[in-house]
Amino acid sequence: MFAGQLNSGINAAYLFAYLATNPTWYSIVQKEVDDAICRFRTSSSQTPADVLASLTLESWESSFPMIDLCLRECIRLQSAGTAFRKNISGRSIPIGQSGEIVPPEAFAVYLLDEIHFDPEVYTEPLRWDPSRFLPDRAEDKKSPLSYLGWGVGRHPCLGMRFAKLEMGIIGAMFVAMFDYQLEDGQGTKINIVPPVNRNNHSAKKPESPMRLRYRVRDSWGAGATNA
Numbered sequence: 001m002f003a004g005q006l007n008s009g010i011n012a013a014y015l016f017a018y019l020a021t022n023p024t025w026y027s028i029v030q031k032e033v034d035d036a037i038c039r040f041r042t043s044s045s046q047t048p049a050d051v052l053a054s055l056t057l058e059s060w061e062s063s064f065p066m067i068d069l070c071l072r073e074c075i076r077l078q079s080a081g082t083a084f085r086k087n088i089s090g091r092s093i094p095i096g097q098s099g100e101i102v103p104p105e106a107f108a109v110y111l112l113d114e115i116h117f118d119p120e121v122y123t124e125p126l127r128w129d130p131s132r133f134l135p136d137r138a139e140d141k142k143s144p145l146s147y148l149g150w151g152v153g154r155h156p157c158l159g160m161r162f163a164k165l166e167m168g169i170i171g172a173m174f175v176a177m178f179d180y181q182l183e184d185g186q187g188t189k190i191n192i193v194p195p196v197n198r199n200n201h202s203a204k205k206p207e208s209p210m211r212l213r214y215r216v217r218d219s220w221g222a223g224a225t226n227a
Contacts, residue, residue, distance in 0.1 A: 010203040011074045012167040015067075016174060016212055017193050018074060018128045020182035025070060025130060032066045033175045039063075048176040052169075060165055067171045068164065069130040075149035076116050077128060080200040083148065084109040112148055113198060121146050126195065178214040185209030 019026045037051045040059065055063070084107050087093055092101040095108070102108045117125040121142045122132060132139040140147040150157045157163065174180075182190040185208075194208050 007203050008163045008166055011078055012170045014074045014078060015070055015171050017182050017210055020180055021191055021193055028066050030175055032064060033172050036063045052173055052176060060168060064168050064172055067168055069133045071167050072133055073128055073130040077196060078203040079112050079149055080198055081202050082109045082111050115146055179217050180212045180214035183211045183213050
């Protein structure tokens with residue numbers, strides 16, 4: 001429950017912020033959602049929301065690969081802080097072949113930015129760019145354990161499948177229903193998402209106000225704007 005309110009909610013919201021400031025990926029995701037609606041629609045009377053609400057679990061998990069890439073990149077950028085484990089084995093544990101050890105009752109701590117913002121792995125690491133995960137680039141495969149967004153090893157996130165589904169549904173439903181742009185607290189359009197404070201201990205809301213001004217898409221009829 002805690003993770004669902006923190007990481008999933010924040011990353012789902014940041015998805016729209018990044019899309020609103022990247023016209024190329026905005027179009028890619030919107031087309032993916034529209035194509036899926038056309039593919040699964042069984043009646044001309046169905047609204048986009050009706051179609052999406054009828055999808056099976058398997059369809060949700062296989063029909064939106066571009067949204068998955070966008071969320072993967074959001075998680076890379078929003079994963080601030082450290083990963084850590086306490087040595088409760090009662091003995092010293094060597095760290096690979098480094099010659100260093102983790103003494104009993106001590107913590108091993110790893111700063112996620114060490115790999116997620118390594119320019120040798122991720123080109124322009126501060127830039128939001130889902131294409132870095134496409135098969136022809138696969139920057140996260142350049143070296144072992146290059147992506148730590150869901151955890152690795154024996155204990156990755158137990159709620160990963162549910163979280164991906166939750167964020168994917170939120171993303172597809174919103175994109176299907178609305179056109180939108182990103183604005184600051186005074187209603188001025190924002191073209192670049194402000195950088196995340198890397199001193200944060202976990203995913204957090206933006207420090208400066210960001211709002212989405214949205215309009216119901218034409219396929220839904222008349223569109224009043226809201227923010």
